[in-house]
Amino acid sequence: MEIPEIEKLLHDYGSLADLELKKFIPQEAEGLIGKNLNEPIWYHMGTGGKRIRPAFCLLTCEALGGKKEGALPFAVAVELLHNMLLLHDDIEDGDRIRRDSPTVWVKYGVPNAVNAGDYMVGKAYDSILRSGLPDKTKLKLIDIFTLTYIRTGEGQALDINYRASPDFRIEDYLQIAELKTAYYLVFALVGGAIVAGASDKVIEKIWALGKNLGPAFQIRDDIIDLTVGKGRGGEIGCDIREGKPSILFAHALSKANPADKSMLVKVMAKPRDETTKEDIEWAIRLYKRTGSMDFAQEYAEKLIKDAFEVIDAIPLRNKQVFKDIALYIAERSK
Amino acid sequence: MEIPEIEKLLHDYGSLADLELKKFIPQEAEGLIGKNLNEPIWYHMGTGGKRIRPAFCLLTCEALGGKKEGALPFAVAVELLHNMLLLHDDIEDGDRIRRDSPTVWVKYGVPNAVNAGDYMVGKAYDSILRSGLPDKTKLKLIDIFTLTYIRTGEGQALDINYRASPDFRIEDYLQIAELKTAYYLVFALVGGAIVAGASDKVIEKIWALGKNLGPAFQIRDDIIDLTVGKGRGGEIGCDIREGKPSILFAHALSKANPADKSMLVKVMAKPRDETTKEDIEWAIRLYKRTGSMDFAQEYAEKLIKDAFEVIDAIPLRNKQVFKDIALYIAERSK
Numbered sequence: 001m002e003i004p005e006i007e008k009l010l011h012d013y014g015s016l017a018d019l020e021l022k023k024f025i026p027q028e029a030e031g032l033i034g035k036n037l038n039e040p041i042w043y044h045m046g047t048g049g050k051r052i053r054p055a056f057c058l059l060t061c062e063a064l065g066g067k068k069e070g071a072l073p074f075a076v077a078v079e080l081l082h083n084m085l086l087l088h089d090d091i092e093d094g095d096r097i098r099r100d101s102p103t104v105w106v107k108y109g110v111p112n113a114v115n116a117g118d119y120m121v122g123k124a125y126d127s128i129l130r131s132g133l134p135d136k137t138k139l140k141l142i143d144i145f146t147l148t149y150i151r152t153g154e155g156q157a158l159d160i161n162y163r164a165s166p167d168f169r170i171e172d173y174l175q176i177a178e179l180k181t182a183y184y185l186v187f188a189l190v191g192g193a194i195v196a197g198a199s200d201k202v203i204e205k206i207w208a209l210g211k212n213l214g215p216a217f218q219i220r221d222d223i224i225d226l227t228v229g230k231g232r233g234g235e236i237g238c239d240i241r242e243g244k245p246s247i248l249f250a251h252a253l254s255k256a257n258p259a260d261k262s263m264l265v266k267v268m269a270k271p272r273d274e275t276t277k278e279d280i281e282w283a284i285r286l287y288k289r290t291g292s293m294d295f296a297q298e299y300a301e302k303l304i305k306d307a308f309e310v311i312d313a314i315p316l317r318n319k320q321v322f323k324d325i326a327l328y329i330a331e332r333s334k
Numbered sequence: 335m336e337i338p339e340i341e342k343l344l345h346d347y348g349s350l351a352d353l354e355l356k357k358f359i360p361q362e363a364e365g366l367i368g369k370n371l372n373e374p375i376w377y378h379m380g381t382g383g384k385r386i387r388p389a390f391c392l393l394t395c396e397a398l399g400g401k402k403e404g405a406l407p408f409a410v411a412v413e414l415l416h417n418m419l420l421l422h423d424d425i426e427d428g429d430r431i432r433r434d435s436p437t438v439w440v441k442y443g444v445p446n447a448v449n450a451g452d453y454m455v456g457k458a459y460d461s462i463l464r465s466g467l468p469d470k471t472k473l474k475l476i477d478i479f480t481l482t483y484i485r486t487g488e489g490q491a492l493d494i495n496y497r498a499s500p501d502f503r504i505e506d507y508l509q510i511a512e513l514k515t516a517y518y519l520v521f522a523l524v525g526g527a528i529v530a531g532a533s534d535k536v537i538e539k540i541w542a543l544g545k546n547l548g549p550a551f552q553i554r555d556d557i558i559d560l561t562v563g564k565g566r567g568g569e570i571g572c573d574i575r576e577g578k579p580s581i582l583f584a585h586a587l588s589k590a591n592p593a594d595k596s597m598l599v600k601v602m603a604k605p606r607d608e609t610t611k612e613d614i615e616w617a618i619r620l621y622k623r624t625g626s627m628d629f630a631q632e633y634a635e636k637l638i639k640d641a642f643e644v645i646d647a648i649p650l651r652n653k654q655v656f657k658d659i660a661l662y663i664a665e666r667s668k
Contacts, residue, residue: 119487153453
């Protein structure tokens with residue numbers, strides 16, 4: 001199976017999950033609740049969203065011999081959590097633009113944005129509770145959902161507070177990536193496996209996959225921010241503007257001379273509006289000079305290689321689907 | 335049993351829940367996670383907190399023939415949700431002071447405050463999941479927790495967006511109180527009943543109690559804001575400053591002459607920093623002139639009377655405990 005084929009599968013399964021999502025949270029609802037919950041939620045989720053994570057969930061369920069329909073309620077929960085985290089992240093990061101449009105807190109105000117995110121978490125649990133799956137399965141799904149949600153919060157606590165920190169190291173980066181991305185990226189797959197009735201051993205291996213794919217995804221995300229931008233009006237270097245602890249920041253801190261190091265921290269610590277285009281260009285040049293861009297790229301590639309080895313050890317009907325998912329995550333992270 | 339006796343019970347059972355909470359989320363933890371999650375959470379929850387809601391949960395469990403120890407994990411979840419909602423509310427309302435201290439977002443920043451609240455929800459679910467209760471019981475508890483969390487979000491969407499609205503009616507007020515307070519106030523009791531193995535019929539009656547106690551609590555809260563203040567440095571009239579849709583606002587809008595009505599909306603719509611002491615005094619005088627203070631007081635008393643009738647229909651070992659709880663909620667809402 002080539003990449004284009006996985007893309008078609010992701011598209012078809014994503015559409016299925018999207019339909020389910022629209023049944024579960026109506027795009028239009030009456031009164032102030034409709035206007036201040038349903039509307040901002042759908043504004044944020046995008047009516048034509050790709051729903052890649054839900055598609056991962058359904059594909060995994062099938063690859064392990066389960067029926068994808070049974071995994072739909074969890075797929076919906078995954079997508080709600082994903083979007084809720086982005087929604088609250090935008091508030092926390094002060095991001096005003098996402099996917100070239102104003103973020104929810106800019107358009108609907110911080111109070112509605114905080115509340116809509118909270119509500120999405122409740123609805124995600126609700127989706128699992130209403131799934132009609134056996135009690136044991138429901139509880140397992142709620143368990144991994146909760147674990148993921150907690151770990152993401154811990155990772156976020158590090159992420160927020162390592163901003164522009166001169167003490168930030170590669171190992172701190174990897175800790176954040178594990179907490180914030182590893183769980184969050186593979187819990188969709190784990191959920192699919194649980195619905196399929198996979199053994200604890202298989203489920204363990206899928207979690208292990210996250211330890212490679214999570215950081216790989218995060219690193220690619222860091223690189224994309226410096227090359228093509230993250231869909232915030234094509235702007236390059238948002239992470240530098242925000243002082244975000246990227247792998248490039250961690251690596252450059254460990255390699256740069258004292259003067260460059262102190263200059264880098266200064267650039268990262270500037271309020272976002274005071275960071276100039278020249279600052280960003282300077283930081284990117286530094287990242288190249290210190291070999292940080294190459295280091296990041298190679299590190300991500302190694303993680304993918306390791307992920308493939310983990311996949312080879314999973315008793316799957318169709319290993320290629322998993323490898324395609326892994327590649328997809330690593331290569332096209334948005 | 336007289337009020338002082340219920341106070342002792344609430345104190346003892348609250349202390350039990352407090353101990354459990356401290357075991358579940360350590361007051362001190364290492365590194366940036368400790369500093370940016372555990373620390374703000376405990377700063378907010380107050381190390382000497384009264385834990386009244388958890389006490390309600392344990393008392394209900396016992397009054398229905400259950401063991402209070404079994405209800406402890408849910409009592410912890412209740413307290414976490416209660417505090418998380420206050421924490422996010424403070425961000426949403428722009429409140430800078432709670433219990434005479436700076437609010438979490440003021441002290442730790444909005445990013446950490448949003449994240450800490452999210453994390454508390456995850457930990458609340460985690461507490462139920464780790465309870466060791468039978469699967470069926472766990473799922474029932476997760477179900478009512480989720481229902482409550484969702485309804486509170488819907489109520490909050492109304493609450494935020496009815497601020498200073500000239501169209502605000504008593505029926506809108508009661509809808510908010512039901513969504514925001516009724517579930518949230520009695521789900522602690524319902525959880526205790528579920529752990530005790532109460533029948534669906536009894537559980538239904540306890541929910542019904544919320545429909546009286548929730549609004550009664552909210553109305554008392556509205557009155558307290560205008561008489562003794564809500565513990566924000568003893569300040570009177572915070573709700574007027576914030577334009578909050580109180581029962582007094584709804585009632586006065588329905589009774590005042592057009593000039594007073596338009597003046598009241600103007601006062602409520604003012605940014606909080608521009609609302610003067612004179613504005614607040616004027617609004618309180620208006621609330622008295624329109625009979626809104628008396629209306630609110632009498633309405634709350636009627637709700638309590640109705641609550642007592644509901645309690646009489648519940649097959650309890652000790653009805654008085656419930657009546658004392660009802661009175662406690664209505665009379666000492668903070």
